[in-house]
Amino acid sequence: MTLSRTTRVASLAVVVCAAVATWFAPTASAEVVDVTVIPGLGGGPTTPYGAGCTYLVVARTSDMSERGVSIVDFNRASTFFPQELIWDTINPYYVSPVIFGHAFTLWTPTAPGEHSLMAYQTSAGGPIETVTVNPGVSLGPGCIVAP
Known part of the structure; x- marks a missing residue:
């Protein structure tokens, strides 16, 4: 009879702990509201x-x-820095850190055409910015873009 009582008390303790953990768990993460190039x-x-x-x-x-x-x-048809460097060498699950509500990355398109960039935190996706990329030549801080 004590085994049955111990089992019931242990089961009740597990249920109470699960309920408390669920009640005080942080809410789902906020979402990305904008992406800009x-x-x-x-x-x-x-x-x-x-x-x-x-x-x-x-x-x-x-x-x-x-x-x-x-x-x-x-x-x-592009590269992202530092994501690709870190993905390839250190952490395959790297995400850009958020600083004061903003995440930053350097993007280098490698081919002309329409590029759609999306920022997201979950599999639900996030906002998309579509830009048209023309042939260009990088000059360090500037760029010459063909019309």
Whole structure:
């Protein structure tokens, strides 16, 4: 009879602990609300993006205390720094850290065409910014973009 009573008390303790853990668990993470590609120097307002040139991508989250954001290019003809360096050498699950509600990465399109960049935290996806990339030549801080 004591084994049965011990089993019931242990089961009740497990249920109570699970309920308390669920009740005090943090809420689901906030989401990415915006993604922006900052045009570089020398592109001009009509053709601001050039292949081979590097641009800053900024993802903004709805909560400043988020841990990380992933940023991808659906075109796949591009590189991201430092993500690809870290993915290849240190951590295959790297995400850009969020600093004051913003995650940053350097994006270099390697081919002209339409590029759709998405920033996300979950498999539900996130906002997408689509930009047209023309042939370009990087000049360090600037870029010459073909019209």
